[in-house]
Amino acid sequence: MHSIAQWFPQGWRHFLLGGISIGLGVSVLFALTGLIGGVSTTYSALWSWLSRHSFFRHVNLVSKRGWLMMYSLGMIAGAAVFTFTLGHSQGFITRVPLWQLFVGGILAGFGARMGGGCTSGHGICGVGSGQVPSILAVVVFLATAILTAHLVHALGGF
């Protein structure tokens, strides 16, 4: 029995509506400020307060850190608003082992900065502006992520 529904065992509307809301956020940022709403730069910009290294003190990061921090605060607030409205005040706590969250984070942070974008920078903003390097980056990271998750699953991790 092959039907589209079997690919969406928990339904599909919240995925599409959530994606549209994310796209509206990126669009509102663009319409009001002209800025591109990739998230991974935020982490490098945060270092501009913590490190004296010349890379982090560069105007490219220092000039962005203010709005990027507000963007992040907005993301936390927006997720909290969801929780207390449509989310029926039910939060969520992951059961993914803490070491996987941390080590996976190191690799994801390093790779996103080396590759010039993450799921938002390449996946939404880059693809949204039709840039071929971003489309290729998305294909590459989807492939390595799917392989890695299957490997972890095979080893009993997920």
Place this chain on the structure above:
Amino acid sequence: MRATASRAVLLSALLAGGLFGFGLALATMVKPESIVQFLLLNNMGLLLVLGGAAGVTAITYALLPRVMKRPVFGPVFHRHPSRLNAATLTGAAIFGVGWGLSGVCPGPAIAGLGVGNWPLILSVAGILAGAGLHGRLFGRHD
């Protein structure tokens, strides 16, 4: 006047982030388990999230610069700077391994804190460490 403009930019970013974070929570992207179910090819929802977000963005990125001379509070419409080179593809490959190991990427790590998913603070710390390592070893502005 400048101070007013920059305050407007900060408030715009807050509003935009709010919609982004609300969408991530609605689409269950703040749950690493959701990402993992997609990566194990059990649930294709993530493709609708990415497609919906990139679709809306494609429309506004193409349309707004044609109908507006400039952004409401900014001088120019920027572009996402992506380059086709070894660093982009190698970085993407490493990013994917980290994403597949944890089920967490940079946006949901932050937004997840808003649904009380406190273990994601370790993801934030890890991503911050990774970004720091990258900046020290390979960081350059050009």
